[in-house]
Amino acid sequence: MAENPSQSSPAITAELCEWVNSLQLADIPDDVVTRTKYLVLDGLGCAIIGSRLPWSETGTRAVLSMESAGSCSVWGWNKKVGPLAAALLNSSFIQAFELDDFHSESPIHSSSVVLPALCALVQHDHSSITDSQFLLAALIGYEVGPRIGFGLWGGDILSRGWHSGAVFGPAAAAAASSKLLGLSVEKIEDAIGIACTQACGLMSAQYGSMVKRMQHGFASRNGLFSAIMASQDYTGIDKVLETPYGGFISTFGNGGTRDPPTTPHRITENLGKNWELQNINVKPYASMAATHGTIDCIRKVQEQHPDVLSDVEAIDEIVVEMSEPAFKKGGWSPKRPVEMTSAQMSAPYAAASQIVDGAVLVGQFTPASLDRDEVWKWVDKIQCVHNTEFNKDKKTMWFQRMTTTFKDQTREKIEVFVEAPRGVKPLLTNEEIREKWKMLTGGIIDVETRDRIEQIVLSLGSGADLAELVELLGRDTEKLRGF
The missing domain is CATH 3.30.1330.120 (2-methylcitrate dehydratase PrpD)
Structure with a gap:
C-alpha cells in the first residue's frame, strides 16, 4: 500500500485490523461467545420467514434473471448463485420483515450484514473452514459494525438522512470475511479500505420502497467483495478511517450535529475489553x-x-x-x-x-x-x-x-x-431468542429442519457441520400465510 502524505495519526484503522487478525476464541469471555450463537440463530430465523415474502420474491427473480448459477445457496429457494449475489439476497431476507437485531446506540442490523457474507464464503471458498473459524468471524463482524458507527456518533448520522447500518456495514462485513479467509493485517486493511469507499444508504428508502430491505445487503455484498479482492492482492485505501481528506470519518462526519462532530477514537476504545456485541438488541416486535x-x-x-x-x-x-x-x-x-x-x-x-x-x-x-x-x-x-x-x-x-x-x-x-423499550432494557434473554426462533419458523420449515439448524448453530465451536447448515438454509421454504 502506498503512503498518502495527507494521512494522520492515530492509526485507528491499523489498530482495528491488528485486533481482527490476532483475536482468538480463547481471548473472548464465554458469555460473549454464547451470545454470538444466539444472535446467529435470530438472524437465520429472520431470513427464513423473510425469504418468500413478495418483495423478497421480486428481488430474487430479478437477481436470478441476471446471474448465472453458482456455488452459494439462496436461502429458502433451492437455487445457487455466485457469492456476491447470494450475500445480497440473503441479507435482504434477514431485513425483509423488520424483525432483525439492531444496536441501540450505533444503529446497524448486524446479522443482515455479517451472516450472508460468511455463509457465502463457506460455500465459495473451497478450503476447509471450521465452525470455530466461522463463529469467531461472526463475532468480529458483530463487534466491528457498531464500533465503526461510534466514530460518527452512531445515531447522529441517521438523523442526517443516512441509512446508518448501510454506512457502517461494509467495514463490518469486510472484517468478518477477512478473518474467515485468514488474511494478514495488511490485507485486512486493504479490504476495509475497499469496503469503506462503497458505503452508502439513504433513509428516504423507508417511505414505501422495496430497496429499504436490500440496503444492508449492499453492505454485506460489498464487504464480501472487498475481502475477496484483498485476498487476491487488490489494494484498498490506506488508513481509510482516519484520513483527513476523503477518509471515512471525515467525509461522513461532514455536517455532523454533535460537538465534536466525530469521535473516531471510540472505534477502538476498550477494544476486546468492552464488548459492544453484548449491546446488540433482538427485536420482540416486527417494526422499526x-x-x-x-x-x-x-x-x-x-x-x-x-x-x-x-x-x-x-x-x-x-x-x-x-x-x-x-x-x-x-x-x-x-x-x-x-x-x-x-x-x-x-x-x-x-x-x-x-x-x-x-x-x-x-x-x-x-x-x-x-x-x-x-x-x-x-x-x-x-x-x-x-x-x-x-x-x-x-x-x-x-x-x-x-x-x-x-x-x-x-x-x-x-x-x-x-425509559427504553423491551429488547433494549432489558435485552431479550437467550431463551427468549429461542422462543422467537421457533415462533418465526413455525409453518415455514418442517420441525426436523428447524431443530437441526438450531442444534448446529448453538453448537458452533464444538465441531458443528457448516456444510450441513448452509445446505439446510438453501432448501425451499413455505410462503408466509396472508402474503
Whole structure:
C-alpha cells in the first residue's frame, strides 16, 4: 500500500485490523461467545420467514434473471448463485420483515450484514473452514459494525438522512470475511479500505420502497467483495478511517450535529475489553426499533387502564414525545393505503396495531391487516412530537412519554413513560431468542429442519457441520400465510 502524505495519526484503522487478525476464541469471555450463537440463530430465523415474502420474491427473480448459477445457496429457494449475489439476497431476507437485531446506540442490523457474507464464503471458498473459524468471524463482524458507527456518533448520522447500518456495514462485513479467509493485517486493511469507499444508504428508502430491505445487503455484498479482492492482492485505501481528506470519518462526519462532530477514537476504545456485541438488541416486535417505545407505552396503558383504549371515539388525542432520531425516523403518520414497509417504520401505525390486536408481529402487516378501518381510526388519533430534552445522551434517546386526553374534558389525562423499550432494557434473554426462533419458523420449515439448524448453530465451536447448515438454509421454504 502506498503512503498518502495527507494521512494522520492515530492509526485507528491499523489498530482495528491488528485486533481482527490476532483475536482468538480463547481471548473472548464465554458469555460473549454464547451470545454470538444466539444472535446467529435470530438472524437465520429472520431470513427464513423473510425469504418468500413478495418483495423478497421480486428481488430474487430479478437477481436470478441476471446471474448465472453458482456455488452459494439462496436461502429458502433451492437455487445457487455466485457469492456476491447470494450475500445480497440473503441479507435482504434477514431485513425483509423488520424483525432483525439492531444496536441501540450505533444503529446497524448486524446479522443482515455479517451472516450472508460468511455463509457465502463457506460455500465459495473451497478450503476447509471450521465452525470455530466461522463463529469467531461472526463475532468480529458483530463487534466491528457498531464500533465503526461510534466514530460518527452512531445515531447522529441517521438523523442526517443516512441509512446508518448501510454506512457502517461494509467495514463490518469486510472484517468478518477477512478473518474467515485468514488474511494478514495488511490485507485486512486493504479490504476495509475497499469496503469503506462503497458505503452508502439513504433513509428516504423507508417511505414505501422495496430497496429499504436490500440496503444492508449492499453492505454485506460489498464487504464480501472487498475481502475477496484483498485476498487476491487488490489494494484498498490506506488508513481509510482516519484520513483527513476523503477518509471515512471525515467525509461522513461532514455536517455532523454533535460537538465534536466525530469521535473516531471510540472505534477502538476498550477494544476486546468492552464488548459492544453484548449491546446488540433482538427485536420482540416486527417494526422499526424507534417504534418499540411507542408500542410499550401503549402496553403500559393497556395494563394499567384496561378499558381506556377500548373506545376510539372517546379519545381526543394521544401524543407521543420522542428524541430527535426516533421522531425523524418513526414519528410520521402514513396515509391510507399504506405499503408494509412504511407501516413498519411508523410509530403511530405500530401503536394502532398494538391497540387493536394487542400485538405487533407478522399478522399485523398482511395486506388485509393494513387496510382495516379500526386501525386507521387509531392512527388518526396519534401524534408524535420531538422533545429536545430527550436528545441529551445515549440513555435519553430511548425515552418516550405518551399522554392520552379525552373528549370528555372532565376525565383526567393519562400519562405513561418508557425509559427504553423491551429488547433494549432489558435485552431479550437467550431463551427468549429461542422462543422467537421457533415462533418465526413455525409453518415455514418442517420441525426436523428447524431443530437441526438450531442444534448446529448453538453448537458452533464444538465441531458443528457448516456444510450441513448452509445446505439446510438453501432448501425451499413455505410462503408466509396472508402474503
